Amino acid sequence: MTADQAESFARQVMPYRRQLFGAALRLTGNHADAEDLVQETYARAFAGFRTFRPGTNLRAWLYRIQANTFNSRWRARTRRPAEVPMEEAPPAVERAASARSAEDVALSALPDPALRSALNRLPDYMRTTVCLADAVGYSYAEIAETTGVPVGTVMSRLHRGRKRLRAQLEAA
Numbered sequence: 001m002t003a004d005q006a007e008s009f010a011r012q013v014m015p016y017r018r019q020l021f022g023a024a025l026r027l028t029g030n031h032a033d034a035e036d037l038v039q040e041t042y043a044r045a046f047a048g049f050r051t052f053r054p055g056t057n058l059r060a061w062l063y064r065i066q067a068n069t070f071n072s073r074w075r076a077r078t079r080r081p082a083e084v085p086m087e088e089a090p091p092a093v094e095r096a097a098s099a100r101s102a103e104d105v106a107l108s109a110l111p112d113p114a115l116r117s118a119l120n121r122l123p124d125y126m127r128t129t130v131c132l133a134d135a136v137g138y139s140y141a142e143i144a145e146t147t148g149v150p151v152g153t154v155m156s157r158l159h160r161g162r163k164r165l166r167a168q169l170e171a172a
Contacts, residue, residue, distance in 0.1 A: 126161035
């Protein structure tokens with residue numbers, strides 16, 4: 001956009017600043033958010049001013065840009081998780097202690113306490129492989145992709161994990 005076009009833009013749209021701010025304040029309900037909305041409206045209008053057809057309703061065009069900008073922000077805000085001030089959030093230790101992994105949930109659902117105990121005694125990498133294969137039903141390739149190890153390693157871990165489980169269950 002040339003300097004003359006920028007001056008033309010400013011001359012045409014700046015008279016609507018107060019009206020746009022009033023509408024933005026009604027939409028947002030907050031003075032600071034309304035200022036941000038008007039600023040973003042002007043930025044988008046400036047970027048798209050070459051698409052405006054002279055002789056059409058400039059005010060309506062600006063209001064449409066403002067409404068679309070507000071709606072985009074609202075949709076983005078509804079997709080974001082709720083924000084909690086740090087003062088109100090539980091300490092990290094409490095959050096970590098209360099969180100259970102999917103593996104813990106699956107193990108707690110096992111009917112046989114001896115099997116659950118034997119699985120818990122396996123090293124993490126073996127327990128994960130055995131659970132994914134035998135409890136979830138994943139193929140070797142799916143386990144390899146999930147754990148990030150080669151298929152041969154999955155086969156080896158599964159064989160050794162099952163062998164250890166069998167030995168622990170027979171000893172119990």
